Amino acid sequence: MISVVKKKNEIYSVDFVWEKDAHIRSFKMGLEKVFHGEYLESLLVPLSSQAVLLAGCGKEEELGLLQVKEILAAVSKRSKELHIREISLDPGCFVERLGEKAITAVVLGLGLGGYSYEYSKTEKQESADCNFQLEITEGFEDSLQEGxxxxxxxxxxxxxxxxxxxxxxxxxxxxxxxxxxxxxxxxxxxxxxxxxxxxxxxxxxxxxxxxxxxxxxxxxxxxxxxxxxxxxxxxxxxxxxxxxxxxxxxxxxxxxxxxxxxxxxxxxxxxxxxxxxxxxxxxxxxxxxxxxxxxxxxxxxxxxxxxxxxxxxxxxxxxxxxxxxxxxxxxxxxxxxxxxxxxxxxxxxxxxxxxxxxxxxxxxxxxxxxxxxxxxxxxxxxxxxxxxxxxxxxxxxxxxxxxxxxxxxxxxxxxxxxxxxxxxxxxxxxxxxxxxxxxxxxxxxxxxxxxxxxxxxxxxxxxxxxxxxxxx
Structure with missing residues (x-):
């Protein structure tokens, strides 16, 4: 499920980190040796009032719509592995670089990352879908619906x-x-x-x-x-x-x-x-x-x-x-x-x-x-x-x-x-x-x-x- 919210979920959220900024973010969180912001890298960090999923975005200059889909798909897969039922994220960093079409790529990445086909299985795997709450500014609702x-x-x-x-x-x-x-x-x-x-x-x-x-x-x-x-x-x-x-x-x-x-x-x-x-x-x-x-x-x-x-x-x-x-x-x-x-x-x-x-x-x-x-x-x-x-x-x-x-x-x-x-x-x-x-x-x-x-x-x-x- 993908929905739009005005305020972040207080339990689980995503922090998108570029390679060039990873050392600063990692230093502040004491994670210098375990998180480097590499492309599709992820790490769940429990904090006092919430947990943050760090998502590595790689090199900023290499970002395109395909990479946005991959990054969000990786977030979706990791959320499923961790049995997270609800997680909020702000895709603004992608919109800032690629415009409104990034919203559609975000939606496709989140949805396709969690796709599985189990039509013929008599015993279905029990895995509740994660509700992804997107923080997007007004004017991008159309791109969301298109996605x-x-x-x-x-x-x-x-x-x-x-x-x-x-x-x-x-x-x-x-x-x-x-x-x-x-x-x-x-x-x-x-x-x-x-x-x-x-x-x-x-x-x-x-x-x-x-x-x-x-x-x-x-x-x-x-x-x-x-x-x-x-x-x-x-x-x-x-x-x-x-x-x-x-x-x-x-x-x-x-x-x-x-x-x-x-x-x-x-x-x-x-x-x-x-x-x-x-x-x-x-x-x-x-x-x-x-x-x-x-x-x-x-x-x-x-x-x-x-x-x-x-x-x-x-x-x-x-x-x-x-x-x-x-x-x-x-x-x-x-x-x-x-x-x-x-x-x-x-x-x-x-x-x-x-x-x-x-x-x-x-x-x-x-x-x-x-x-x-x-x-x-x-x-x-x-x-x-x-x-x-x-x-x-x-x-x-x-x-x-x-x-x-x-x-x-x-x-x-x-x-x-x-x-x-x-x-x-x-x-x-x-x-x-x-x-x-x-x-x-x-x-x-x-x-x-x-x-x-x-x-x-x-x-x-x-x-x-x-x-x-x-x-x-």
């Missing part, structure tokens, strides 16, 4: 990705999403298997037809600016189980096949946040939800299918199914929903993780003006992305001898060719591609605000992109 909404969205995305696959089939996921956005004026529409076949969405139902649990296309509409013809299309991959199909994944990759729907989860959270915050922007999300399995009806390497766009696709790798379902969703969004700008987000390629690791996502775009909005959004979210270049030589890599396009390129540039495959269906609309395969899940957390499992990657960047779009 709370984004925290809710990230936790939703994490919960969905962490849910075991047998508890989250495509239609289950669709119902979870519909329930989540039901309180904020977002319109929903679901196209089920029979409708997908009638609409000739062979890319989506061709992948989803491999499973007894049918696929669907879920559409979310938020009309925050009815007078504008601009509609931002957010297309999120929602593969709830990905075995790889007949191009079966290696055994070492099987543990993560339940989380191939992180893109759809992130889009849902961002749309909900935009609606709750009443952003003046129009958003249509198209979420292809499906499983990818092995069966008599599953796609085979070498098959040629026809997508909703009318383009023929040579399927050379059945484990490159995400780009297939996304292609139909993009085409439907443009032709039926009238979206004018396209952003797709997906756990798309293992190659992006091999290239950039687990802390940086890969992006591509064919429109510099659109991407400038993304860069501004990224500066607010404190997530990290690298824009990848491409040329005609990369586009030729997905030309097919027997169809309009093939779903994999050569033996290199897998992340780039995967993005370019989706671009083939954007019909000239400004386009941004986000590959979060490396950042959506962590086996070993890198940051203090992460926990083992889903990270909620993309939620904040997508939201801030829509926030930037309304002012564009």
């Amino acid at each position: 709370l909404e984004l925290l809710k969205g990230i936790c939703f995305a994490r919960n969905m990705v962490n849910t075991p696959g047998n508890h989250l089939r495509p239609m289950d996921f669709a119902r979870k999403i519909t329930d989540y956005v039901s309180d904020c004026g977002v319109e929903t529409e679901m196209l089920v298997y029979g409708q997908l076949r009638t609409l000739h969405m062979e890319a989506l139902y061709g992948v989803g037809g491999s499973s007894e649990y049918p696929p669907c296309l879920l559409i979310l509409r938020y009309k925050g600016d009815p007078g504008s013809k601009e509609i931002y299309g957010l297309i999120g991959k929602g593969i709830t189980c990905d075995t790889g199909g007949y191009c079966l994944k290696e055994s070492s990759s099987m543990a993560g096949i339940k989380g191939d729907m992180a893109g759809a989860a992130a889009v849902t959270a961002a749309v909900h946040a935009a609606a709750v915050r009443k952003l003046k922007v129009n958003i249509t999300a198209c979420l292809p939800l499906s499983e990818n399995r092995i069966s008599q009806s599953a796609l085979l390497p070498g098959d040629v299918i026809t997508g909703y766009s009318g383009k023929t696709i040579e399927v050379l790798n059945t484990d490159a199914e995400g780009r297939l379902v996304l292609s139909d969703a993009v085409s439907y969004g443009i032709r039926k929903e009238g979206i004018t700008k396209v952003l797709d987000i997906a756990t798309l390629t293992g190659a992006v993780g091999q290239m950039l690791g687990n802390t940086i996502g890969g992006t591509m775009s064919d429109d510099d003006s659109f991407y400038q909005l993304f860069e501004r959004a990224q500066s607010w979210s404190a997530e990290r992305y690298l824009r990848l270049p491409y040329g005609k030589e990369h586009e030729k890599m997905i030309d097919s001898d027997v169809a309009d396009v093939k779903n994999v390129g050569g033996g290199c540039c897998g992340t780039i060719t995967a993005g370019l495959f989706i671009r083939r269906f954007c019909e000239g609309k400004p386009w941004i591609h986000m590959d979060i395969a490396g950042t959506a899940w962590c086996g070993t957390p890198t940051y203090a605000f992460e926990s083992k499992g889903a990270t909620g990657a993309g939620v904040t960047t997508l939201y801030y992109l829509m926030k930037e779009a309304q002012a564009d």
Whole structure:
């Protein structure tokens, strides 16, 4: 729980200490040998009338929004370890240096530092939540509420990705999403298997037809600016189980096949946040939800299918199914929903993780003006992305001898060719591609605000992109 107070709690409080000031603070408290103000260092000091949790902030010149989130997450984790039920803190030192956006980072750090997923455990760990009382000056309440909404969205995305696959089939996921956005004026529409076949969405139902649990296309509409013809299309991959199909994944990759729907989860959270915050922007999300399995009806390497766009696709790798379902969703969004700008987000390629690791996502775009909005959004979210270049030589890599396009390129540039495959269906609309395969899940957390499992990657960047779009 996070609340705002005017007066500090008299029992537990936090004192943020920079490295350069640590020796003075430590000397006054007789702690010269045990506390040095190092980054993420902490020490609980009992005093006569209260206890102070000293939180090391490291070097002041290195402070950014990511560091604020980490520092507060470390405070949250330490408070939980110490079974502190209520603690007060003044984030003014961060606001002074970074402005009002520091408040949102503080809220996210405190909330995510205490996140855990225990859905399937019969015996829950008994640990009462800590009430964090923030001392903030007037005028920052809006940033506080924004932080709370984004925290809710990230936790939703994490919960969905962490849910075991047998508890989250495509239609289950669709119902979870519909329930989540039901309180904020977002319109929903679901196209089920029979409708997908009638609409000739062979890319989506061709992948989803491999499973007894049918696929669907879920559409979310938020009309925050009815007078504008601009509609931002957010297309999120929602593969709830990905075995790889007949191009079966290696055994070492099987543990993560339940989380191939992180893109759809992130889009849902961002749309909900935009609606709750009443952003003046129009958003249509198209979420292809499906499983990818092995069966008599599953796609085979070498098959040629026809997508909703009318383009023929040579399927050379059945484990490159995400780009297939996304292609139909993009085409439907443009032709039926009238979206004018396209952003797709997906756990798309293992190659992006091999290239950039687990802390940086890969992006591509064919429109510099659109991407400038993304860069501004990224500066607010404190997530990290690298824009990848491409040329005609990369586009030729997905030309097919027997169809309009093939779903994999050569033996290199897998992340780039995967993005370019989706671009083939954007019909000239400004386009941004986000590959979060490396950042959506962590086996070993890198940051203090992460926990083992889903990270909620993309939620904040997508939201801030829509926030930037309304002012564009």
